[in-house]
Amino acid sequence: MGEVDPTFIQDPQHRPKLVVTEARGIPQIDLTPLIDPSSPATAVEDLVDQVRDACRDWGFFQVFNHGIPLQSRERLMAAAKRFFDQPLEEKRKVRRDEANPQGYYDTEHTKNVRDWKEVFDITVEVPTVMYASPEPDDQQTTHYINQWPDHPPELREACEEYVKDVQKLSYKLLELISLSLNLPANRFEPFFSKDQTSFIRLNHYPPCPAPDLALGVGRHKDALALTILAQDDVGGLEVKRKTDGEWIFVNPTPNTFIINVGDLIQVWSNDRYESVEHRVMVNSARERFSIPFFLSPAHYTMVEPLAELIDEHNPAKYKSYNWGKFFATRKRSNFKKLNSTFINKFKHKTSSHHLLNPSLSDPKNPSIIHSAIHHHSAMGELDPTFIQEPQHRPKPAVIQAHGIPQIDLSPLLDSTSANANSIEDLVAEVCDACKNWGFFQVINHGVPIESRERLMSATKRFFDQTTEEKRKVRRDEANPFGYYDTEHTKNVRDWKEVFDFTVEVPTTMPTSHEPDDERTIEYPNQWPQHPPELREVCEEYVKEVQKLSFKLLELISLSLNLPANRLEPFFSKDQTTFVRLNHYPPCLAPDLALGVGRHKDAGALTILAQDDVGGLEVKRKTDGEWIFVKPTPNAFIINVGDIIQVWSNDAYESVEHRVRVNSTRERFSVPFFVNPAHYTVVEPLAEMTNERNPAKYKAYNWGKFFVTRKLSNFKKLDVENIQIYHFKKPKELKIDDVVSRVENLVV
Ligand SMILES: [Fe+2]
Numbered sequence: 001m002g003e004v005d006p007t008f009i010q011d012p013q014h015r016p017k018l019v020v021t022e023a024r025g026i027p028q029i030d031l032t033p034l035i036d037p038s039s040p041a042t043a044v045e046d047l048v049d050q051v052r053d054a055c056r057d058w059g060f061f062q063v064f065n066h067g068i069p070l071q072s073r074e075r076l077m078a079a080a081k082r083f084f085d086q087p088l089e090e091k092r093k094v095r096r097d098e099a100n101p102q103g104y105y106d107t108e109h110t111k112n113v114r115d116w117k118e119v120f121d122i123t124v125e126v127p128t129v130m131y132a133s134p135e136p137d138d139q140q141t142t143h144y145i146n147q148w149p150d151h152p153p154e155l156r157e158a159c160e161e162y163v164k165d166v167q168k169l170s171y172k173l174l175e176l177i178s179l180s181l182n183l184p185a186n187r188f189e190p191f192f193s194k195d196q197t198s199f200i201r202l203n204h205y206p207p208c209p210a211p212d213l214a215l216g217v218g219r220h221k222d223a224l225a226l227t228i229l230a231q232d233d234v235g236g237l238e239v240k241r242k243t244d245g246e247w248i249f250v251n252p253t254p255n256t257f258i259i260n261v262g263d264l265i266q267v268w269s270n271d272r273y274e275s276v277e278h279r280v281m282v283n284s285a286r287e288r289f290s291i292p293f294f295l296s297p298a299h300y301t302m303v304e305p306l307a308e309l310i311d312e313h314n315p316a317k318y319k320s321y322n323w324g325k326f327f328a329t330r331k332r333s334n335f336k337k338l339n340s341t342f343i344n345k346f347k348h349k350t351s352s353h354h355l356l357n358p359s360l361s362d363p364k365n366p367s368i369i370h371s372a373i374h375h376h377s378a379m380g381e382l383d384p385t386f387i388q389e390p391q392h393r394p395k396p397a398v399i400q401a402h403g404i405p406q407i408d409l410s411p412l413l414d415s416t417s418a419n420a421n422s423i424e425d426l427v428a429e430v431c432d433a434c435k436n437w438g439f440f441q442v443i444n445h446g447v448p449i450e451s452r453e454r455l456m457s458a459t460k461r462f463f464d465q466t467t468e469e470k471r472k473v474r475r476d477e478a479n480p481f482g483y484y485d486t487e488h489t490k491n492v493r494d495w496k497e498v499f500d501f502t503v504e505v506p507t508t509m510p511t512s513h514e515p516d517d518e519r520t521i522e523y524p525n526q527w528p529q530h531p532p533e534l535r536e537v538c539e540e541y542v543k544e545v546q547k548l549s550f551k552l553l554e555l556i557s558l559s560l561n562l563p564a565n566r567l568e569p570f571f572s573k574d575q576t577t578f579v580r581l582n583h584y585p586p587c588l589a590p591d592l593a594l595g596v597g598r599h600k601d602a603g604a605l606t607i608l609a610q611d612d613v614g615g616l617e618v619k620r621k622t623d624g625e626w627i628f629v630k631p632t633p634n635a636f637i638i639n640v641g642d643i644i645q646v647w648s649n650d651a652y653e654s655v656e657h658r659v660r661v662n663s664t665r666e667r668f669s670v671p672f673f674v675n676p677a678h679y680t681v682v683e684p685l686a687e688m689t690n691e692r693n694p695a696k697y698k699a700y701n702w703g704k705f706f707v708t709r710k711l712s713n714f715k716k717l718d719v720e721n722i723q724i725y726h727f728k729k730p731k732e733l734k735i736d737d738v739v740s741r742v743e744n745l746v747v
């Protein structure tokens with residue numbers, strides 16, 4: 001699918017706002033009473049009530065304990081993946097055409113805009129009898145059969161087995177819906193007992209470079225009776241909430257099915273239940289698979305409001321129409337321009353009636369927090385300490401824009417050619433990035449990908465352990481290195497757990513923050529027993545990234561018109577550099593909490609490895625917007641910290657950033673904090689100041705500063721939380737700085 005060519009571009013009013021409203025979402029219904037014969041009759045009644053509420057208020061619901069074996073679904077998902085993994089040429093061997101609409105295709109459109117996906121359709125009854133043409137008077141029929149690909153060989157069997165299971169579920173759901181309309185349980189059965197036109201679709205949504213412009217499936221309603229959707233853990237389905245028209249993201253829940261009533265049930269129920277608009281968002285990082293089962297009646301079915309559901313006060317709202325003709329028209333419209341037919345055509349008169357349920361329409365409803373608290377997650381519960389003040393909550397708008405600059409470091413690796421020009425270019429790029437963003441990404445940086453991957457997987461193994469195990473290497477006042485899970489930024493708890501280790505072993509630090517206390521203390525690392533490889537993998541990684549850190553310091557020196565080695569002496573001995581392993585578990589209220597609250601880095605330089613999940617946001621200097629840093633495989637994200645701000649006398653500024661969390665995927669990241677020796681006195685470099693540009697900061701002692709920060713995590717100190725602002729010369733003090741000082745009690 002490659003690039004987002006103009007056929008994928010939605011009209012502006014239909015583009016995903018990338019507003020992910022997760023809220024409580026669509027109702028979740030437990031079907032246990034249907035599969036457990038010992039359930040009391042009242043449990044089934046209860047279930048029917050839930051189905052009625054869900055169909056009326058949402059048109060959508062999720063079911064669990066549905067009786068479909070997980071293996072059946074997983075086998076089909078795996079076979080679908082194997083099928084789509086093939087080259088296009090292979091897949092097109094089973095391409096659908098006008099003669100047979102079953103098979104593969106990659107050019108589906110919804111409302112004339114191309115969908116970012118490829119699909120493979122399989123019909124359930126073999127053969128499926130359909131009208132040959134949409135012409136009302138033409139009674140000729142045609143038989144659809146399936147086109148099975150050679151590869152993967154198991155696809156056919158996996159599909160056939162899955163269909164059997166889902167069909168059983170579909171009948172149970174029809175019974176529940178019948179009962180919920182006060183009809184006999186088997187009221188809908190005759191429409192489906194013979195010559196069903198049901199089919200299943202395997203959907204593949206590849207990662208999309210412009211998820212803000214395209215959709216996986218544009219907004220639409222399902223024309224048939226019932227849809228039973230299996231989706232993977234990526235998610236993308238959005239449902240238009242009836243109360244307020246908001247697009248609600250359907251949070252993937254393992255092993256549930258998402259059910260929605262289609263146009264046929266809307267007509268049969270005479271608008272008691274409405275078919276609801278939905279769409280599929282795509283994302284730039286992960287492919288997604290989903291499998292809808294579309295339950296459809298025999299082609300000769302005449303669809304009209306059921307007699308039991310109409311009376312004098314509530315007359316039929318639709319004229320009757322022939323399902324097969326309707327379906328044939330729809331299918332054909334994919335090949336030819338037809339006068340397309342929608343159910344509205346059969347509606348007698350438009351009657352506007354909207355269900356209003358104010359309790360569901362407020363996304364800030366406290367029940368969101370409540371449900372998050374009661375949901376189990378890797379970190380336990382979202383207790384109120386995680387809740388950010390409203391003005392600091394991640395705005396769900398994800399601005400990907402161009403983002404921070406990407407800098408190719410290959411001129412540094414290429415020592416053979418006389419590449420003075422490309423080094424000059426590189427220095428200029430670094431200068432622009434530091435000045436305009438304070439952040440940049442580097443590629444071709446020379447750190448072997450294996451070293452980073454080994455570190456990431458050891459990190460995962462460490463955090464996968466029980467809290468009890470991890471707390472065996474918990475940091476404490478005696479040693480600030482090790483595991484902890486109660487980090488706070490600006491007094492709000494961060495949704496993460498971390499493991500810190502130091503690079504110089506041991507690292508020498510001042511014993512106390514008291515300015516006159518000259519004593520020092522040596523900190524070793526605390527290595528856990530498990531995973532056994534963690535220590536070695538960390539030490540290897542450190543060696544590699546340290547080389548990169550010196551190269552970056554040289555580039556930054558050069559970019560400030562200083563000699564390449566100007567900053568080296570601060571780091572050549574007794575560095576206080578340390579590395580943090582971060583684990584951000586999925587968070588059920590990503591609109592309320594942050595992985596790390598907004599802050600600036602106090603050290604010299606940060607070199608961050610992040611995985612493919614993403615979450616880092618940087619405050620753009622030009623307009624203060626939070627910009628999402630899109631994960632780039634194997635790149636490092638670099639930012640200058642407060643120390644470089646001071647050394648450069650504000651030529652470069654340390655920029656605020658924060659970390660968003662999400663509800664579906666855990667995230668790992670590893671920042672490497674480059675810090676000088678503890679006895680370093682930080683002040684603007686002499687070369688960076690002159691008469692017209694005097695030093696903007698007083699000198700301060702790095703070790704004392706660092707210890708003050710570290711200790712403030714354990715005790716209330718009698719000093720205000722320390723910030724470089726404190727060393728800024730008074731004439732420069734602005735009201736913002738004063739506000740920050742007061743706010744930043746703990747960083
Ligand atoms: Fe749909």
Ligand SMILES: [Fe+2]
Nearest residue numbers: 599600601657
């Ligand atoms: Fe940071």
